Amino acid sequence: MPDAFTSRTLHISTGSRERVVDLTSDCEDFLREAAAGRDGLLNIFVPHATAGIAVIETGAGSDDDLLAALHTLLPADDRWQHRHGSPGHGRDHVLPAIVPPHATLPVIAGHLELGTWQSVCLVDTNISNVNRQVRLSFLG
Template structure:
C-alpha cells in the first residue's frame, strides 16, 4: 500500500475542488497498476464527490447543498459563522471518502467524472486529503 497526504487551500467560499490531477500524479508517482485508489478527507465539515466539473454541475451541487442545508441559524451546532452547523451535517450526505478502481495505472472514471473535494466550511480555508493505493 502507498499513501500520501496533500494540502488543499479552499479559501473562504464554498467550493467543489477537483482533485483528479493530484490523484493521477499520486498514482503515477507510485507506479500504480491495478487496484483501488482510496481518497479520505479527515475533516468533520467536508466530503468527496465524483461528478462532472466545469459544465455547471459543480455550481449546481453547491446550490443543491444550499437548498438542502440552508446557511441559517436552525442548527444546534452554533459555533463559527452563521449557519456553520450545516457544514457538520454535510459529510452525512457527501461522505469523507471515495474509492475508485484503478486499471493499468489509470482511474476507471467515466468520461466526464472527476474526483472532487466539496468544502462548504468558510471558516477553515485549508484541508488535508489522503490518497492511498491498494494494489490488486
C-alpha cells in the first residue's frame, strides 16, 4: 500500500523571461505513483519569494493575459523599496501576495479534480532566477 504522505520536488528552468509554466502533467505523473487510485489532497508549493502557483486556463491566451495583468498591477519600475537585482525587481517580491506560492487541490481516484479548462501553473516574473523548485505533496 502506498504511503499516506508522499512528496517530490520538481526542478523547473524558467529561462530569462517572465513565464507561466503548466505543471498539470507533472502533477498527474506524480499522482499516478503517489496516490495509486486513492482520494486525497495535492499540495503544490514554490519555496521562492518571487514566484507563485495559479490555477488558470492555458493555451488560449489566459497565461499571457495573467502576465499582462501583473504588469499593470506590479509595473517593473523604480517605485519599489526592494531595489536589488534587475530594474523593478521589487515587484517580484510582491507577486506572492497576489499569486500565492501554494495551492491545495482535491484528488479523486488518483487524479486531480480540475475543471475542464483549469491547469496548475507556476508563475515566475523574476528574470534573474531561472531555476525553480516546486514541491508536490500528496496526502491521502
